[in-house]
Amino acid sequence: MQAQGRCVLPADEAGRVLDRLAGLEKVISPEAVRQACSATGRVNGRACKLPHEVMLWVVLAMGLLTDLPIAQVFAHARRMRLSALGKASATGSDPRRSALCQARQRLGVAPVRHLFEQVVRPLAQAEVPGGFYRGLRLMAFDSTVNDTPDTPANERAFGRPRGGDRGDGAFPQIRKLSLVELGTHVELAFQIKPCRTSEQTMLAPLLRHLTSQMLLLLDRGFFSYSLWKTLAERGVKLLVRGKQNLKLEPLRRLADGSYIAKIYASDKDRRHDRQGIEVRVIKYSLDDPQRTGHGETHVLLTNLLDAEQMPAQELIVLYHERWEEELVFDEQKTHQDPRRPTKPAHLRSETPAGVVQEVYALSLAHFVLRSLMFAAAEKTALDPDRLSFTGCFHVLQCRLPECESCSDATLQHWYECLLEELADQRLPPRANRINPRVIKRKMSKWPKKRPHHRRPTGLRKTFAETVFMES
Numbered sequence: 001m002q003a004q005g006r007c008v009l010p011a012d013e014a015g016r017v018l019d020r021l022a023g024l025e026k027v028i029s030p031e032a033v034r035q036a037c038s039a040t041g042r043v044n045g046r047a048c049k050l051p052h053e054v055m056l057w058v059v060l061a062m063g064l065l066t067d068l069p070i071a072q073v074f075a076h077a078r079r080m081r082l083s084a085l086g087k088a089s090a091t092g093s094d095p096r097r098s099a100l101c102q103a104r105q106r107l108g109v110a111p112v113r114h115l116f117e118q119v120v121r122p123l124a125q126a127e128v129p130g131g132f133y134r135g136l137r138l139m140a141f142d143s144t145v146n147d148t149p150d151t152p153a154n155e156r157a158f159g160r161p162r163g164g165d166r167g168d169g170a171f172p173q174i175r176k177l178s179l180v181e182l183g184t185h186v187e188l189a190f191q192i193k194p195c196r197t198s199e200q201t202m203l204a205p206l207l208r209h210l211t212s213q214m215l216l217l218l219d220r221g222f223f224s225y226s227l228w229k230t231l232a233e234r235g236v237k238l239l240v241r242g243k244q245n246l247k248l249e250p251l252r253r254l255a256d257g258s259y260i261a262k263i264y265a266s267d268k269d270r271r272h273d274r275q276g277i278e279v280r281v282i283k284y285s286l287d288d289p290q291r292t293g294h295g296e297t298h299v300l301l302t303n304l305l306d307a308e309q310m311p312a313q314e315l316i317v318l319y320h321e322r323w324e325e326e327l328v329f330d331e332q333k334t335h336q337d338p339r340r341p342t343k344p345a346h347l348r349s350e351t352p353a354g355v356v357q358e359v360y361a362l363s364l365a366h367f368v369l370r371s372l373m374f375a376a377a378e379k380t381a382l383d384p385d386r387l388s389f390t391g392c393f394h395v396l397q398c399r400l401p402e403c404e405s406c407s408d409a410t411l412q413h414w415y416e417c418l419l420e421e422l423a424d425q426r427l428p429p430r431a432n433r434i435n436p437r438v439i440k441r442k443m444s445k446w447p448k449k450r451p452h453h454r455r456p457t458g459l460r461k462t463f464a465e466t467v468f469m470e471s
Contacts (some may be wrong), residue, residue, distance in 0.1 A: 022403040040110040048101035063365025066337040110361040124183040129383040129407035131183025136215035138182040147171035147345040165317040177202040180322040217322040242299035254307040376422035391425030
């Protein structure tokens with residue numbers, strides 16, 4: 001169907017294209033999807049069965065229905081009452097996998113990235129437990145790696161992790177550095193680079209998301225004089241684990257046991273006391289032999305210099321909120337998109353552009369679920385951390401097909417019932433657990449897969465033709 005040379009999507013009274021995804025409109029509006037396509041030049045110039053707007057919804061659905069191949073994702077999400085996709089839908093048949101893959105390639109990364117930047121936002125309010133410390137929004141950076149399918153294109157774009165004498169890694173990998181709102185587990189922004197890229201070099205594009213109303217918790221691997229100086233000049237408050245080899249001479253002691261020292265860009269600057277930045281140093285150890293880190297001296301650095309308003313004991317306990325970011329990666333990699341026998345890599349896309357598009361779709365889907373969980377927790381005055389991500393994820397997957405038969409009025413009722421059901425997915429209080437940093441399986445008895453084992457040339461003989469009977 002055409003009008004003024006553009007592809008027009010038939011829609012019902014509510015303007016929907018894929019009825020079974022109508023529930024997602026509570027977080028991502030159809031207007032936001034249309035604007036993302038328009039702003040990135042994804043406007044179809046001819047009649048088409050898979051317009052860009054439809055494919056953007058399908059790509060988003062791939063982030064929620066991660067256990068289904070793309071053809072089944074489309075079948076699960078497509079509208080049933082009206083044909084939005086022309087002849088193919090009217091005759092009751094769905095597009096083939098190849099057509100969906102080509103339409104996904106035509107869509108590209110830009111609309112998904114634009115939609116992510118347009119939709120994703122901080123959610124925590126001042127009263128959200130774990131969301132703020134003395135009026136400062138708690139944020140953290142950290143990185144993770146994801147396996148991608150073992151294709152030549154992915155290997156060229158992302159590389160493999162080095163394995164020393166045992167050879168390179170089994171799969172090409174991407175490194176993703178994320179900025180997370182700790183109180184709600186919202187991934188506000190991220191960068192994707194080849195796996196061998198240092199996480200410190202990936203920080204710069206994400207710093208624009210930080211404001212003076214935030215307290216940033218950082219691991220010691222991120223610490224540097226230049227980063228501290230940059231963030232402090234922006235007014236960002238910092239709580240950072242320091243490296244053991246830092247020279248931190250006390251300038252004055254504070255009542256809570258912490259002290260003021262200076263950090264410098266180099267030893268030469270330290271000797272001449274040039275361009276030093278005052279920081280507050282908090283040193284502590286753990287007296288429980290069962291605790292990971294027992295017997296070590298731990299060092300925290302902060303530019304929160306007022307020991308009366310922000311005591312050292314509070315900051316020591318607060319720093320461990322940084323592990324909420326690790327839980328975000330666990331939610332995405334272990335529960336939202338786990339490995340399966342038919343999908344040994346974390347991601348499914350066989351091209352670099354497809355990998356980036358898929359990561360944005362997964363993060364958007366994660367934001368949708370986290371937004372719904374936040375709304376459910378807010379209605380019942382719960383800490384969002386008390387809700388089970390896995391339980392809520394399964395509830396949403398089960399309830400989305402019900403949207404097919406919903407009008408505007410009944411969709412609102414569906415939404416209210418969904419929030420009630422999500423609020424019932426409660427976790428018990430967190431246990432006081434031991435977390436040794438070990439893994440169950442490290443080595444294998446089988447020989448390592450080497451480069452000459454990958455993508456061998458096709459066989460020229462059948463098995464029967466290779467059989468030779470010895471006398």
